[in-house]
Amino acid sequence: MYKLQTIVIYNMSYLIFLLTICSTSAITASVQDIKEKLLNNSPTYEPFSTTDKDDLTCSAIYSCANCTAVRICRPNSSGHGYTEYKTANCTGATPYCDPPTGTCVKTPTINCANENEYVCLQDGTFPHPSDCTKYYKCKNLQSYSMKCTQSYYYYDSAAEECAYYKGCYSFQCSGYNGYKKKYPNDASIYSFCINGIGTVVDRCYGSDLLNETSQQCEPVCRYEGLIPDTSDCTQYYRCNKVPNKSDFIMTHVKCPEGEAYSSYEFRCVSISKVPSCQSETSITTAATTITTKITATTAPTNTPPTQKHHFF
Incomplete structure (x- = not known):
C-alpha cells in the first residue's frame, strides 16, 4: 500500500512538472511573439487591410x-x-x-487636368464656353481642363473654382456669328461666337468691361476712386459718384511729364517705379513725336481732362 501511494505521488509530481514546462513555454512564446510585433512596428489591432x-x-x-x-x-x-x-x-x-x-x-491641381483642350489667349482661369460645370486654367498659354464633380456645384468666376449652387451661367452665343458675348456673371469675360457657338474665351484688362455695342473693352466705374487706363500707362480715370444716384462721373486724367500711374499707390509716380510702363512708353514715344508734328498747328497746347457720365 505504501509503495502504491509513493508511485501515485511520484506520477502526480511528474505531471505537475510537465504542466509547468508547457505553461512556461507557452508564456515564453507569447512574450517572444509580442516582442517580434513591437520590433516590427506591427499594430496589435488593424481594422482594415x-x-x-x-x-x-x-x-x-x-x-x-x-x-x-x-x-x-x-x-x-x-x-x-x-x-x-x-x-x-x-x-x-x-x-x-x-x-x-x-x-x-475640392479643386483639382493642374497636374490632374486635361491638357491643351482649349486655346489660351492669355494666362488665367476661364469658364467653359457652354458647360457651367467645367472651366480651364491657362498657364504659359497652355490649357488645363477642370470639371465640377459634385451635384449642384458650378463654376464660380469670382472664386475661380467650383462652388455650391452659385448658378449655372454660360455664354449666350445662339444666333450670333463673328460676335463677342459677355459672360452673364462677369462682364470682364467674353467669348467670341462663331455660328452660334462660343469658340475662344478672353478677358478685358484691369477694370475694363466688354461693351457689346461697341464690341470693345472699355473702362467702367464701379466704385469711387481711381482706375488705370489700360491703353496708356501714363493716364488714369477718376470715378466720382453722382449724389443720390447709382451713376458715376468718369474723368480722364494724364500724369505729369515723366510720371506714370501706379495701381499699387493709386497715384502718379516716377515712371522708373512702374517697370511695366517703361517699355510701353519707349514704343509710343516715336509715334507721339510724329503725331505732334502733324497736328501741332491745330492741337491745343493744354488739353483739359475729359469727363463723361457712366451708368452702371
Whole structure:
C-alpha cells in the first residue's frame, strides 16, 4: 500500500512538472511573439487591410496615390525612402488630392487636368464656353481642363473654382456669328461666337468691361476712386459718384511729364517705379513725336481732362 501511494505521488509530481514546462513555454512564446510585433512596428489591432509594397513615387509620409486618392507612407527601416502603408479615395465635397499636403481638397491641381483642350489667349482661369460645370486654367498659354464633380456645384468666376449652387451661367452665343458675348456673371469675360457657338474665351484688362455695342473693352466705374487706363500707362480715370444716384462721373486724367500711374499707390509716380510702363512708353514715344508734328498747328497746347457720365 505504501509503495502504491509513493508511485501515485511520484506520477502526480511528474505531471505537475510537465504542466509547468508547457505553461512556461507557452508564456515564453507569447512574450517572444509580442516582442517580434513591437520590433516590427506591427499594430496589435488593424481594422482594415494595408498595402505593404514599395513604391518609387512614395517620396513623403503624406502624398497622393493619384489625382483622387491620398496616401500614407512610413519610413523604411534603413532610413532611406518610404514604403506605402495606406491609401484612401477622396470623396464628397473634397474629391481631389492636393500633392503639396497629401490631403483631400475640392479643386483639382493642374497636374490632374486635361491638357491643351482649349486655346489660351492669355494666362488665367476661364469658364467653359457652354458647360457651367467645367472651366480651364491657362498657364504659359497652355490649357488645363477642370470639371465640377459634385451635384449642384458650378463654376464660380469670382472664386475661380467650383462652388455650391452659385448658378449655372454660360455664354449666350445662339444666333450670333463673328460676335463677342459677355459672360452673364462677369462682364470682364467674353467669348467670341462663331455660328452660334462660343469658340475662344478672353478677358478685358484691369477694370475694363466688354461693351457689346461697341464690341470693345472699355473702362467702367464701379466704385469711387481711381482706375488705370489700360491703353496708356501714363493716364488714369477718376470715378466720382453722382449724389443720390447709382451713376458715376468718369474723368480722364494724364500724369505729369515723366510720371506714370501706379495701381499699387493709386497715384502718379516716377515712371522708373512702374517697370511695366517703361517699355510701353519707349514704343509710343516715336509715334507721339510724329503725331505732334502733324497736328501741332491745330492741337491745343493744354488739353483739359475729359469727363463723361457712366451708368452702371
